Amino acid sequence: MIPQEIIRRKRDGDELDPADIRSFIAALAAGHLSEGQIGAFAMAVWFKGMSREEIVALTLAMADSGDRLKWGDIDRPIADKHSTGGVGDNVSLMLAPIAAACGLAVPMISGRGLGHTGGTLDKLESIPGYRITPDARLFHQVVKEAGCAIIGQTGALAPADGRLYAVRDVTATVDSIPLITASILSKKLAAGLQTLVLDVKVGNGAFMADRAQAEILAQSLVEVANGAGVWTSALITDMNQPLADAAGNAVEMRNCLDFLAGGKADTRLETVVLAFAAEMLVTSGIAASSEEGDGMARRALSSGRAAEVFARMVSLLGGPADLMENPDRYLARAPVEKPVLAARSGWLAACNARGIGVSVIDLGGGRRHPADRIDHRVGFSELLPLGTRVSAGEPIALVHAADDTAAQSAAAALAAHYRIAEEKPELTPVISIRI
Structure with a gap:
């Protein structure tokens, strides 16, 4: 198995044989592939997709790359x-x-x-x-x-x-x-x-x-x-x-x-x-x-x-x-807590949830590289849900940060992630469909 050939074929849109997928995943699990090769394979799949048969083969190969657990002595449904x-x-x-x-x-x-x-x-x-x-x-x-x-x-x-x-x-x-x-x-x-x-x-x-x-x-x-x-x-x-x-x-x-x-x-x-x-x-x-x-x-x-x-x-x-x-005895608190204030009166009508997640990373609560250390203390709390009526200057969230500079930056970012409207919004149901 030549890894770059499998990557090339997927890059070109070919359907991979299950045996080639198993070989590639076995090499990945054994540490025989570089991060560059793994990333290239992932990007090729991202662009070209996989057939249902390829996905099944990939799933089974990854499941079989290690142990399978057994629960025979537990009499509850698993x-x-x-x-x-x-x-x-x-x-x-x-x-x-x-x-x-x-x-x-x-x-x-x-x-x-x-x-x-x-x-x-x-x-x-x-x-x-x-x-x-x-x-x-x-x-x-x-x-x-x-x-x-x-x-x-x-x-x-x-x-x-x-x-x-x-x-x-x-x-x-x-x-x-x-x-x-x-x-x-x-x-x-x-x-x-x-x-x-x-x-x-x-x-x-x-x-x-x-x-x-x-x-x-x-x-x-x-x-x-x-x-x-x-x-x-x-x-x-x-x-x-x-x-x-x-x-x-x-x-x-x-x-x-x-x-x-x-x-x-x-x-x-x-x-x-x-x-x-x-x-x-x-x-x-x-x-x-x-x-x-x-x-x-x-x-x-x-x-x-x-x-x-x-x-x-x-x-x-x-x-x-x-x-x-x-x-409070065990869960560490960030040294700085700063309220995020509503810029105007109205209804919390929409927000950029992805942006809020990115802001947590900016505070140090997530990773940009696999080896990054996380500051578990930081983030946002007391986030008001959409559809809430707020007054100008009222807190819509609380920032937890490592220092004042980070807190101010995160508070400004979070405020920008919300849209306040004059009319009460129609909200999407939290659960939409069962498959």
């Missing part, structure tokens, strides 16, 4: 959820313990931030001691004892995806349907899932800004996953504004703890979390209908059982056992 990425999207942090509290086993293998989107692992690393890459034995133990575990890819699980994922982040090849499909599903196949639900984002803060493209991606994911033997469905959700009222790492972790404590009722975030909990329970056979699943999820949340599961998971993975009770 289920998971994955999001294509957005801003203020911390759904996984609350969804996994809610689903586990309802009787599912959730071995959730998550990723770091990609492009302008935040990463679940980066948020979890805000917790002192939390082990995002435990060995297989500990991962299995936590899923069995707590009901869920949210971790990152270990070197033994879909290692080819781990390297490709990092290169895509810095080569503007994140928003490729074949690469997104293979990346998501390779990890899920390797995790030994029985069922999977997918959150496909659409809007100016998503990788898929176009509704038609989002539906194509959702269809690709569902067809490839079901074809590989994992019962899968997808919901398409709105990402024209941050989903949570926070964007960053420690600030989103605080948001998670508030949610599990019952502090985020009647929000867009709650709507999405409960919808996916219901979907997971129905596809796994625990609930007979979405209405029954919704009720089960709400009871797990209101009773405190979901919070107990989350606390147990954090403790078993090396974090503090009293994080829920004492978040």
Whole structure:
């Protein structure tokens, strides 16, 4: 196998043979390809696309590049959820313990931030001691004892995806349907899932800004996953504004703890979390209908059982056992907090969600290069949702920054990302379609 020949053929629009795809991915996993070759392959796929057969071959090759997990001694349905990425999207942090509290086993293998989107692992690393890459034995133990575990890819699980994922982040090849499909599903196949639900984002803060493209991606994911033997469905959700009222790492972790404590009722975030909990329970056979699943999820949340599961998971993975009770003891705060003020009175009518994600990176809360260190303290909180009536000089968000200069710059950028109108806007439903 000559890597540059495979790259050339894909660059020229040829359909690759499954054997060549397997050879290329095996070389990638073994460390025999340069970052330049990986980036060139990703860019060729971005421009030329892949057939369904090529995507299946790529997904299976990446899943087979390492170990496959087995859960034979766990008598719960093995289920998971994955999001294509957005801003203020911390759904996984609350969804996994809610689903586990309802009787599912959730071995959730998550990723770091990609492009302008935040990463679940980066948020979890805000917790002192939390082990995002435990060995297989500990991962299995936590899923069995707590009901869920949210971790990152270990070197033994879909290692080819781990390297490709990092290169895509810095080569503007994140928003490729074949690469997104293979990346998501390779990890899920390797995790030994029985069922999977997918959150496909659409809007100016998503990788898929176009509704038609989002539906194509959702269809690709569902067809490839079901074809590989994992019962899968997808919901398409709105990402024209941050989903949570926070964007960053420690600030989103605080948001998670508030949610599990019952502090985020009647929000867009709650709507999405409960919808996916219901979907997971129905596809796994625990609930007979979405209405029954919704009720089960709400009871797990209101009773405190979901919070107990989350606390147990954090403790078993090396974090503090009293994080829920004492978040200020463990989640670092940025030294500078500055309000962002509305420039005029009116309705928050639209925002540039992607720009908000980029502003988090500018603050130091994301990466421009794979080796960059993240400042977990920084970001935005208290973000008001679109459709809110504001007065001139009223805070619409709070900046968390490392210094005054960064805070002033971020506050000006965030204010520019919002449009204030005289008329109340018509907002897009947060959940639009199921596939």
